[in-house]
Amino acid sequence: MAANAQIQTVKAEFLDPSLYDDTGLAALPRLSRGTVLTALSRAFDLAEGRRPGHSQRVAYIGTFLATELGMELPQVEEVFYGCLLHDVGMAASAPPAQPPAGRGSRTGKDPASVVPAADSGHWAAVIETLKAHCEHGSRIGRKLGLGETVARAIASHHDCWDGSGLSDSPAGEKTPMVARVVALADRVESLIDAEASPLAVRRRGPQLIREMAGSELDPALAEKMATIAERDTFWLGLYDNDLAATLMGLGHGPLMSREDLFDFLGVFADVVDGRNGRESGRSRRVADMARRVALTCDMTERRADLVKVAALLQDIGTLGVPAQFLSKPDILTIDEMSVVQLHPVYARDIVSEIPGLGAAAWWVGCHHERIDGKGYPGMLEGDEVPTEAQIIGMCEAFDALTSDRPYRRAMSREDATEVMRGLAGTRFDPYLLARFESVAGALPA
Ligand SMILES: [Fe+2]
Ligand SMILES: [Fe+2]
Numbered sequence: 001m002a003a004n005a006q007i008q009t010v011k012a013e014f015l016d017p018s019l020y021d022d023t024g025l026a027a028l029p030r031l032s033r034g035t036v037l038t039a040l041s042r043a044f045d046l047a048e049g050r051r052p053g054h055s056q057r058v059a060y061i062g063t064f065l066a067t068e069l070g071m072e073l074p075q076v077e078e079v080f081y082g083c084l085l086h087d088v089g090m091a092a093s094a095p096p097a098q099p100p101a102g103r104g105s106r107t108g109k110d111p112a113s114v115v116p117a118a119d120s121g122h123w124a125a126v127i128e129t130l131k132a133h134c135e136h137g138s139r140i141g142r143k144l145g146l147g148e149t150v151a152r153a154i155a156s157h158h159d160c161w162d163g164s165g166l167s168d169s170p171a172g173e174k175t176p177m178v179a180r181v182v183a184l185a186d187r188v189e190s191l192i193d194a195e196a197s198p199l200a201v202r203r204r205g206p207q208l209i210r211e212m213a214g215s216e217l218d219p220a221l222a223e224k225m226a227t228i229a230e231r232d233t234f235w236l237g238l239y240d241n242d243l244a245a246t247l248m249g250l251g252h253g254p255l256m257s258r259e260d261l262f263d264f265l266g267v268f269a270d271v272v273d274g275r276n277g278r279e280s281g282r283s284r285r286v287a288d289m290a291r292r293v294a295l296t297c298d299m300t301e302r303r304a305d306l307v308k309v310a311a312l313l314q315d316i317g318t319l320g321v322p323a324q325f326l327s328k329p330d331i332l333t334i335d336e337m338s339v340v341q342l343h344p345v346y347a348r349d350i351v352s353e354i355p356g357l358g359a360a361a362w363w364v365g366c367h368h369e370r371i372d373g374k375g376y377p378g379m380l381e382g383d384e385v386p387t388e389a390q391i392i393g394m395c396e397a398f399d400a401l402t403s404d405r406p407y408r409r410a411m412s413r414e415d416a417t418e419v420m421r422g423l424a425g426t427r428f429d430p431y432l433l434a435r436f437e438s439v440a441g442a443l444p445a
């Protein structure tokens, strides 16, 4: 009894749905690309194994520098997008091989500009990984409709400022200004992050930036950045606990329509599917189905739209889980399973940063809960598991059963429905399962 009481207390402390409630519960919020990308950039940090907020700090540094350089607003916006997305390609490829300790640039995190020496095989693998994430990232930037300049900035963010480097730029052609600012912001953030403390880097930062001028950094831009780094206002903004809100407040990108938001999020859902060894479009299909089931449960159109948004983002947290765990044809070890079980938590934290999506974040965090209390991460029970999370979980499970896996062939719809029925009262609420079946039964052949 005492142990149960203790579990309940712990549950209430970190799994309180009221923390995620928001006034826009019933309405799909009008969101800008900048707002959505600011939040989702944390998933790219996870994919790269960087300290959370790397991409947001790069965006802060890049837009600060671009504004100080007097760049026009459209170019500042391109810098902003390029900075947030510079490492999005990591979400589409395996994590990079780490360079040997003590080798690499000053930051120890950017081996692209270092000439391989003795262990050239290892360095060749590092450079191949870096090249791949630049190429993947620029393709994703194009799919998001952010324009060629942003795509080029992503493609060349590991290039040197004079155009030499990994991307396919013609030799001797100077990297465009937007791309140079993005690359500089990435290297300066890495340099700052490698220092022991904010006070130490505040003191040494300007000098360190000047030392990188001429080799890694465009000398003129480096000098401008060094003068910015001499100001307290720059550092206060960089270390602001609410940097995400500051970036969202910059107002970059027009507000997206409902269809634009679905398409925008669908690009990221495709990236997650691809990384996890699943066919592209699978998550979009699950999300469409979840929306239809929500409507049969008498939810409003807008609430059903929110269910669709949550379904599109449900597995964004898997970017923090090694891809081989997710597609392992064998049973996971306990350690591997405990890592996989973190993905709803990562996703919940990322989605909760988007204004108006607090409720959706809660549903995302609960999409692997079961009404019998045997789910994860919170082992919620009965009514504690939100209806919306169950709907997402049902559609996901049905789609998984009817899709090929490395270890088994796809089931027929009839067989999959039978399996789902067997989960009534344990994993899923029987009433919701009946509503789900009415939709699944009406799917086109
Ligand atoms: Fe990178
Ligand atoms: Fe980076």
Ligand SMILES: [Fe+2]
Pocket: 314, 315, 343, 367, 368
């Ligand atoms: Fe999941």
